[in-house]
Amino acid sequence: MSIPIVIICLATLWFFPMWRIDMRAPQYPDGLSMQIWINDVKGDVPIINGLNHYIGMKTIHKEDFLEFVFMPVSIGCFMAAGVLIMVLKKKILYYVWTGIFLLIALLSFADFYRWEYNYGHNLDPNAPIQVPGMSYQPPLIGYKKLLNFEVLSQPDIGGWCYIVSGMILVGITCYEWKKK
Amino acid sequence: MLGLAVATTAAMQSCKMKTAATAVQGDAATKTYVAPGKYDEIYNFVSGGFNGQVSVYGLPSGRLLKVIPVFAVNPENGYGYSEETKAMLNTTNGLIPWDDQHHLDLSQTNGEQDGRWLFANANNTPRVARIDLTTFKTMEVLQIPNSAGNHSSPFITENTEYVVAGTRFSVPLGSEDVPISSFKDNFHSTASFISVDKNTGKMDIAFQIVLPGMNLDLSHAGKGPSHDWFFFSSYNTEQAYTLLEVNASQKDKDYIVAVNWKKAEEYAKAGKGKKVPASYAHNTYDEHTQSATSEIKNEVLLLDPKDCPDMIYMIPCPKSPHGCDIDPSGEYIVGSGKLAALIPVFSFSKMTGAIAGKQFEGDFKGIPIIKYEAALHGEVQKPGLGPLHTEFDGKGNAYTSMFLSSEVVKWSLKDLKVLDRVPTYYSVGHLMIPGGDTKKPGGKYLVAYNKITKDRFLPTGPELAQSAQLYDISGDKMQLLLDFPTFGEPHYAQACQASLIKDKQVKFYDINKNGHEYVTMGEKKANVVRKGNRVDIYMTAIRSHLVPDNIEGVFVGDEVYFHVTNLEQDWDIPHGFAIKNNPNAELLIMPGETVTLKFTPDKQGIYPFYCTDFCSALHQEMSGYLRVSPKGSNVPLKFGTGETVTSVAAK
Numbered sequence: 001m002s003i004p005i006v007i008i009c010l011a012t013l014w015f016f017p018m019w020r021i022d023m024r025a026p027q028y029p030d031g032l033s034m035q036i037w038i039n040d041v042k043g044d045v046p047i048i049n050g051l052n053h054y055i056g057m058k059t060i061h062k063e064d065f066l067e068f069v070f071m072p073v074s075i076g077c078f079m080a081a082g083v084l085i086m087v088l089k090k091k092i093l094y095y096v097w098t099g100i101f102l103l104i105a106l107l108s109f110a111d112f113y114r115w116e117y118n119y120g121h122n123l124d125p126n127a128p129i130q131v132p133g134m135s136y137q138p139p140l141i142g143y144k145k146l147l148n149f150e151v152l153s154q155p156d157i158g159g160w161c162y163i164v165s166g167m168i169l170v171g172i173t174c175y176e177w178k179k180k
Numbered sequence: 181m182l183g184l185a186v187a188t189t190a191a192m193q194s195c196k197m198k199t200a201a202t203a204v205q206g207d208a209a210t211k212t213y214v215a216p217g218k219y220d221e222i223y224n225f226v227s228g229g230f231n232g233q234v235s236v237y238g239l240p241s242g243r244l245l246k247v248i249p250v251f252a253v254n255p256e257n258g259y260g261y262s263e264e265t266k267a268m269l270n271t272t273n274g275l276i277p278w279d280d281q282h283h284l285d286l287s288q289t290n291g292e293q294d295g296r297w298l299f300a301n302a303n304n305t306p307r308v309a310r311i312d313l314t315t316f317k318t319m320e321v322l323q324i325p326n327s328a329g330n331h332s333s334p335f336i337t338e339n340t341e342y343v344v345a346g347t348r349f350s351v352p353l354g355s356e357d358v359p360i361s362s363f364k365d366n367f368h369s370t371a372s373f374i375s376v377d378k379n380t381g382k383m384d385i386a387f388q389i390v391l392p393g394m395n396l397d398l399s400h401a402g403k404g405p406s407h408d409w410f411f412f413s414s415y416n417t418e419q420a421y422t423l424l425e426v427n428a429s430q431k432d433k434d435y436i437v438a439v440n441w442k443k444a445e446e447y448a449k450a451g452k453g454k455k456v457p458a459s460y461a462h463n464t465y466d467e468h469t470q471s472a473t474s475e476i477k478n479e480v481l482l483l484d485p486k487d488c489p490d491m492i493y494m495i496p497c498p499k500s501p502h503g504c505d506i507d508p509s510g511e512y513i514v515g516s517g518k519l520a521a522l523i524p525v526f527s528f529s530k531m532t533g534a535i536a537g538k539q540f541e542g543d544f545k546g547i548p549i550i551k552y553e554a555a556l557h558g559e560v561q562k563p564g565l566g567p568l569h570t571e572f573d574g575k576g577n578a579y580t581s582m583f584l585s586s587e588v589v590k591w592s593l594k595d596l597k598v599l600d601r602v603p604t605y606y607s608v609g610h611l612m613i614p615g616g617d618t619k620k621p622g623g624k625y626l627v628a629y630n631k632i633t634k635d636r637f638l639p640t641g642p643e644l645a646q647s648a649q650l651y652d653i654s655g656d657k658m659q660l661l662l663d664f665p666t667f668g669e670p671h672y673a674q675a676c677q678a679s680l681i682k683d684k685q686v687k688f689y690d691i692n693k694n695g696h697e698y699v700t701m702g703e704k705k706a707n708v709v710r711k712g713n714r715v716d717i718y719m720t721a722i723r724s725h726l727v728p729d730n731i732e733g734v735f736v737g738d739e740v741y742f743h744v745t746n747l748e749q750d751w752d753i754p755h756g757f758a759i760k761n762n763p764n765a766e767l768l769i770m771p772g773e774t775v776t777l778k779f780t781p782d783k784q785g786i787y788p789f790y791c792t793d794f795c796s797a798l799h800q801e802m803s804g805y806l807r808v809s810p811k812g813s814n815v816p817l818k819f820g821t822g823e824t825v826t827s828v829a830a831k
Contacts, residue, residue: 046749047749047750050722050723050748050750054723054724054796054797054798128724128798128801129797129798
């Protein structure tokens with residue numbers, strides 16, 4: 001019963017961005033925004049790249065992310081597995097399915113953190129602006145002030161749907177487990 | 181005893197001369213206060229007079245938002261100096277760097293503002309310009325042949341079918357050499373009708389109506405029932421050619437010239453006109469190539485009223501009329517005899533009735549003169565001294581500026597009674613109510629554009645800014661709200677609600693749509709190309725460097741063209757470009773744009789160039805060097821950015 005809902009929630013990832021990073025500075029009253037999709041990075045990326053060259057941060061290019069190939073494939077496989085479990089109707093498979101979901105979520109966050117860390121720390125030593133001790137790693141989630149920019153990192157519509165599907169999976173798994 | 185003292189004080193106070201300070205009262209400050217970060221509700225386009233430009237103000241704050249270069253060069257952004265814009269100021273006599281810009285008209289559809297284009301006239305070298313309201317850029321300039329003193333221009337018809345241009349200083353048609361004293365025989369005024377393409381706005385002279393030698397002063401199109409007609413005021417129907425001050429003020433009445441432009445259009449189509457040779461420039465700016473081109477045209481169609489019956493009539497109008505204004509209903513034609521002690525108001529329906537009933541009192545050089553009383557709706561008695569221009573509020577009221585008595589007079593169109601008067605500071609010329617010359621005026625504000633400033637602002641030596649006053653006209657009594665300085669000498673102005681154009685402003689140009697011949701699509705494409713003594717530099721600008729920023733192998737006498745492409749794709753990140761000792765102006769290059777600055781070095785040396793628009797934290801670093809070597813030396817052509825002697829050696 002819960003499986004189709006989870007699959008539908010995950011399908012939203014192809015229609016909505018999963019994560020967004022919003023930035024604001026005095027010179028950018030309307031703010032700048034970057035949206036991370038399951039297979040793309042969109043928004044004011046060229047402007048952000050232009051600004052980041054001052055601090056020597058690497059420019060962001062869609063092509064650099066193998067994740068944009070892996071992620072749709074793995075989520076797609078996961079959704080297909082869901083259909084299979086629906087047919088087989090084995091509880092144990094549902095538990096395994098939930099486990100895989102949590103694993104994907106964990107790996108994704110770790111990977112996201114790794115990218116943010118690398119962008120924020122591996123800076124060009126010849127960059128025009130160098131603030132001693134300063135790194136520019138954006139927050140994994142939440143708010144951070146980086147020089148003249150305020151940065152807010154949070155899930156977008158697709159991401160929230162992903163979180164909802166995770167809650168459903170974990171909730172039902174716990175409920176079924178206790179019932180035994 | 182006490183009573184006497186009070187009475188004496190009161191009497192003494194009443195003896196005091198009234199000062200300007202006493203004129204401001206109530207909540208004027210709150211009505212004009214636009215809080216920081218908030219927007220004005222109205223765009224006010226103000227003619228620049230002898231500065232040749234158009235200023236844009238916000239109302240009700242009176243804040244200056246922009247100066248649009250139109251008929252005068254503008255070294256500040258390179259208009260008229262860059263290779264792309266020189267052609268905009270081209271005429272049959274070459275590039276003319278200045279003009280006298282008097283009147284403006286916003287494009288209309290069905291008699292209402294549509295927020296597409298702004299038209300501007302040049303009085304001295306007759307021209308009409310069209311400004312695009314998404315970029316606030318001059319897109320087109322059309323020269324008017326067979327004319328001089330293009331004053332009754334650029335007024336438009338209800339659907340912007342035509343923009344008119346009327347001659348103030350009659351001249352001989354063609355280029356015949358004639359004595360000035362042969363004015364009556366050889367001099368003519370013309371009323372030119374310029375067609376405007378519905379979609380592109382492109383202008384073309386459809387026909388010119390040849391009129392007797394006299395001075396056409398101002399004009400306005402009919403609307404509603406009078407849609408087919410255009411009305412021009414005239415003076416000097418005495419046909420004086422010297423000491424006009426006296427000799428053109430002899431007759432008791434001059435004329436309002438009523439032109440049936442629909443009829444004229446039919447006559448032109450029917451081949452009643454005569455195509456004659458005439459030379460005039462037509463300059464257009466192409467947004468795709470980001471460059472202007474100038475075409476010299478060589479023919480124009482003339483319509484002679486003799487061959488076109490029922491096309492033109494004269495309505496007698498007292499004492500050298502100036503303003504010629506049509507009320508929102510299209511029924512009333514207000515002529516303002518600047519030397520008259522009254523304001524005649526003509527009725528369109530009575531005028532057509534008089535034409536049908538042949539109520540004429542003779543003719544002026546073959547053009548029928550309608551009997552004054554037959555066309556008259558009535559006269560506003562004792563309105564003030566020196567009536568010039570009239571605007572309307574859409575509530576049945578008219579507002580006329582009085583130059584000599586320095587006041588605005590509000591009167592009723594229905595019974596022609598004066599309702600209110602307020603002083604202006606000083607000697608008002610034109611008035612403007614937003615949409616005040618359309619079918620749908622906004623009845624909230626009125627602005628008076630004055631000719632004399634004197635003590636209104638902190639003094640700045642003998643040469644002062646002009647002063648304008650903003651009035652609240654929403655109530656029965658007009659209320660003075662604000663003084664603000666204007667530049668050049670404003671004549672007519674236009675205004676529209678900000679919402680009409682605010683949201684369609686272009687923020688930057690899409691670099692992928694840049695079709696400039698010398699665009700540099702990315703730093704890797706930066707280049708320097710020599711062909712004979714012409715050197716083309718394909719340069720890019722992005723925060724905070726220029727590519728190339730070191731250029732060698734250029735020689736004295738070379739013609740060097742810096743084609744600078746601004747690679748930015750973000751709002752409000754222009755870059756500037758200037759080079760030392762260049763007897764030329766600078767450039768301002770908007771994001772996504774390519775602009776070219778020419779430099780012909782006549783001395784050997786190192787010439788720094790730099791970005792002049794503070795673009796970023798490292799703006800001061802955004803500079804480079806051009807090495808100019810003596811003619812005939814063998815310095816190889818070399819250019820780049822970021823290459824130093826050591827880094828080159830390391831490679």
